[in-house]
Amino acid sequence: MSTAQRTTQCTTLSATLSATLAVSTVIFALRPVEKHDDAASGVMTLWLPLVRRTSDPHRNQWALPGGWLPNHEELAAAAARTLRETTSLTPTYLEQLYTFGAIGRSPGRRVVSVVYWALVKSDEAAQVAVGDNVRWFPADSLPQLAFDHNRIVEYALWRLRTKVEYSRIAHSFLGETFTLAQLREVHEAVLHRSIDPANFRRRVEASGDVVETGEFLAGTRHRPPRLYRFNDASPPATPPPSGRRPSDIPARPHSEEAP
Amino acid sequence: MSTAQRTTQCTTLSATLSATLAVSTVIFALRPVEKHDDAASGVMTLWLPLVRRTSDPHRNQWALPGGWLPNHEELAAAAARTLRETTSLTPTYLEQLYTFGAIGRSPGRRVVSVVYWALVKSDEAAQVAVGDNVRWFPADSLPQLAFDHNRIVEYALWRLRTKVEYSRIAHSFLGETFTLAQLREVHEAVLHRSIDPANFRRRVEASGDVVETGEFLAGTRHRPPRLYRFNDASPPATPPPSGRRPSDIPARPHSEEAP
DNA sequence: ACAAAAGTGTTCGCCTTACACCCATGG
């Protein structure tokens, strides 16, 4: 096949079908809420990092990290890569959220965005180099974002809040070991309401999602709390296309792609 | 911009990024299960229509209805159209399921498929013209399908079964009015297990999702059952990006696209 | 000793389940 032929075919394809494919990610982390005087209070809330656009549709507006999908890269891998390149974060949780493809969503050409959502640990989030083009925003009070990104974040927030109640994704915000109070803080920050410590303890212990380490956390102002660890053996209760159903199909390593 | 320039740019785009975008749909309907002698028993089960591929990757294998995404057509509209063109069905429910884009899923070029799932009413499903290239299959025992379509159907089935328990999509299988026994049949067929009629009645009545019509269904072998109607005023309890959250954002007519 | 957080016990009300029972109609 000559170059001319290939080029012609491409023109046809691109004119009649073929919108441009992009991948974006909504990243959530828990960070201490700021006081007026830039001191940090102990209370944690949901934040997300945004990047400032440097090119033209919506130049200078804040937007979700993302980029075009390279032909040779898996969807989830592209999400993880663009996320790392723009914010230098590594997610502990990454799942496809939704695909946005309405015709008018990007001025000019048709763009279809496969959007992922990610959770990162608090300590890692603290190390992000913020600058003129990357900044954290409180998830509940965002400025006006580029494209339809406000709606996307809103949907991702809803997804996070509903999913935290029936799955164990809250662990993704925490380190290897944690106290039940810390785990409760995560739930309280995500759902932003207070939770009865006694009932929370019993619910979590009964779920089998955590196991005692035997260790205690030292250095607290008062009685030292037990440290727990995530229980890898308990069932996921959720199957986005690779979090497989119990039976049949052989699981594949680490991606959520079905072939 | 000259034609040459445009063509060159296109070649670049298509070589480095831009996979091809497709839309497919998993369609579910309830149909009476077949007996060995081709008589129909009264029991209903889940079926889905598949089309036989006529072109080359996986030629002659069964596959989900679908097609390439035209540049000027909304995602959901493309799903509804390809579904109508291949099976002449009109869905009463249509929702985005997931986007499958793994590199090896289609031999040759990279294809990213935005997959929808749909429900159609039983009486309409009965009128589908089956032929050599369109046929109904029981959802639980499919042949080997083209591409990754077996996995896609498996995921759609899981989605249907979990969603039927907390939302009112079961109504989408039924007509304008229905008896509680018919509604229960839908649940039983989807979940394939029997449900206590007494408890089911109370649960549904308490949910507020249905209202009595005052009419009764005549012509049954025994006591005539009440007819109910779907209650449009009760809350959706579910928000794929347009099934909006209670508050803030103005609802948009009928599509699930966020702009 | 006292404040404050860790952790335990107990009660209440709601919802689901199981199952016994009555009701209405066609044959």
Add this chain to the structure above:
DNA sequence: CCATGGGTGTAAGGCGAACACTTTTGT
């Protein structure tokens, strides 16, 4: 009048919400 599905009553078990209470540490 009786078989069959429509429809009602009721009691037991599970689970979350509320809240009183005990335990253990640092200061």
